[in-house]
Amino acid sequence: MNQSDIVIVGSGITGTALARELSRYDASIVVLDRGYDVAEGATKANSGIVHAGYDAVPGTQKAKFNVLGAKKYAALCAGLHVPYRKCGALVIGFCEEDRITIEQLYRRGVLNGVSGLRIVSRDEALQMEPALNPAVSCALFVPESAIVSPYELAFAMADDAAANGVRFIFGESVIAAARRGGTWEVETARGSRYACRVFINCSGSSGAEIHRMVCGTRLKMIHRRGQYYLLDRSAALPFSRTIFQCPSSMGKGVLVSPTVHGNLLIGPNAEDIADPLDTATTSGGLASVLEKAVKTWPSLSVRSNITNFSGVRAHLETDDFMVGPVPGAEAAFEAIGIESPGLSSAPAVAEELSALVAESIGLKKKKEIVPYCPPAKPFSAMTDGERKNAVAQDAAYGNIVCRCETVTEAEIRNAIRRPVGATTIDGVKRRTRAGMGRCQGGFCSPRVARILSEETGIPLCEITKSGGNSRLLSGTVDEFLKGAAEND
């Protein structure tokens, strides 16, 4: 039995933020994740928006944590060297009903404490964003709205936590959690057992299931999938801000937004599905995204589309987050139902939850914290002078592995050597952007696979795209011919 003070289930944005906060205390901490890397659930597949906080109903957990969390983002991202940009947003309306919604959003925002909100006229909206549908009638201007790379933030927080002693264990799907003799005993699908003083449920899609293991209460969780288009960086960005349409009961609707890396993101739709792990895209879902997005952007073109993806939101029937001690359970805490604005809220949720946990078992702050050591600046972001120095110091900076995103061998090796390093092709992709570009890994994936194999000692045939059985290759050419001959 693996013993620790704290077990956190889930290494999404909330789990990693919490692990990082708790790593400042004198405690042994284990993070378990069903996936094969940090941020494999909703954190890797969402809109990447730090919402200012005008949308959540005042008085809800969502409203509270969104506004508090959003205010922490600039400093958090600067400290962790994670791309973040306050690009602002417009919520656009087309009719009288929309105007009423926009006025309501404005009032909510003011009540929630969001600064800088302003309702702008059609002309001003079009002046701000000339590619907008000229049929727009008014808009809510949200200067505090920002964009971030959610999974890069999760990686940075996980690295920081790991450097300060937190252990991340992947491929661990929790199937039971029980309180025995003042200790939580946790069991996983592959038979591992973990004992801890405090158990924290930060699972996204399994949030309700684990809640029930802990306290016996059944919660109704709806898995709401959203599909996206991601367009190439080379396409001139039609919008400089995030453009929302008026929200509905199903969520914030289809947005069109620049990303921190200069791509254009279009989506998501909202469809309730049975299997929370079903992140497929569908022709109907993708079509509905375009149908809605064209209302924002009449000259919409997805000719430069480089990928489609979907993420699944963990929506509780109560329509609010559940953050705090698990009711009716001892030494158990949770942050569940974390859908939008979960990304925006994560820093505040982690702060509050870590304080509650620390207090509950009397944790003391560590005397010394290992300062965060950020990955070196990406080659693509370096000046010519910096590039010259980088290659002079490490020849691996002279080997461009991903030509679409200009990622070097040095960056790929470094990403594998991080405290919570990449072990898969997708892990390298999300940490370095190798394979994120217009050729989608066609050129670099054989090269990345080779570097992964060299660095980790995993045979090339066993290198996976995203862990588990997602192997890239079926065997060597020779083995294959032998096998085929035997079958004949």
Added chain:
Amino acid sequence: MIDLHVGVLVIGAGPAGLAAAVAAHENGTDSILVLERENEPGGILRQCIHNGFGLHRFNEELTGPEYAQRDIDRARAAGIPIECNTTVLSVSAGRVVTCVSPEKGFRQISADAVILAMGCRERPRGALCTPGTRCAGIYSAGTAQRFVNMEGYMPGKRVVILGSGDIGLIMARRMTLQGAKVLACVEIMPYSSGLKRNIVQCLDDYGIPLLLGHTVTDIRGKERLTGVTVAEVDGSRNPIPGTEQDFECDTLLLSCGLIPENELTSGAGITLSPATSGAVVDERFETSVPGIFACGNVLHVHDLVDYVSEESAAAGLAASEYIRGKGKKELRWSVVDGPGVRGTVPQQISSGLQDDVRLMFRPSGVFKNAVAVAESSGKEIARKKAMIFTPGEMALLNIRKEALSGIPEGSITVRIEGEIQHG
């Protein structure tokens, strides 16, 4: 700061770059440098180990590496330096090329003339917007070809190929010969975009069905691919409900078109053609930026390397003339795609022609018993008959220089007339 100055700088040591460099040398240019991002010259031919290259140019059937080796040998014999493992990061309109390599570090090289010969890349899944999961086992045909022919690994055992481009057809045969089962080659258009000989030799000979007018409508598998759904499409290329069939497979290869790789080109401010996705050039392959030339698949996608070599030699010669100050000319005609024609190269023709001009273009559909015609100011200046014009085979049309004498400045329209089978 400029680290080096050369006469002609060639970007890419594939068949295009090598032919251009050798031609510039033969025309008397001494200072030539070829930059190549791979660890050896030869370009994509290095992984094309099948035969069929060089029939037109050498009158014999060579494999890709053999064809490449002939040009590598010529370049070496001419003493042309080829620097490998060198990636070009940018090209400026002032012909300063910034590049990086592990051996020589970060450098800026200025040149009197630059020849762009970077080739093309394959269209990825994202460009097709095919729905489904994002599992392992989906490769572009060229990536699979690299794995099998250069790295010695098999990507999978049961294969469906989407698209009938030449690399996909070649890989259908290659995977079969290596012991994999290729279930089908699925093509959304009513005709293949590959060469007829490849359909016969790579699919028909192995009993691999070619499903024309079909596409993949779903991709399944959480970790590794487990299957795809294929459906027939209607005239607007939309799947027809009720025609779906499922294939159990662990590998999907995409061969859905090639895109000239022009990020460096657009970075230099060079005008690109939406029809070819390559630079707009004149008959000497000079782009809109003086002293920068483009040839091979970076200019427009070819189906035969023989024509790449021929075109690139012309570009190399022109670059060499340019730096001797002989390249002065005035643009006189612009070449316009008419009915049945897509992506004609060159897009511009200048005055003072020394030679005939060969127009290259893609038919936009399948035409039988047809004729390609070029005309200007209501006067026919070139004509060529063919039993068949198909998008899978680049069409050529020569304009004799005499035919252009007396034709006033303006546009030249190229069109195909004939029985249309699919348009």
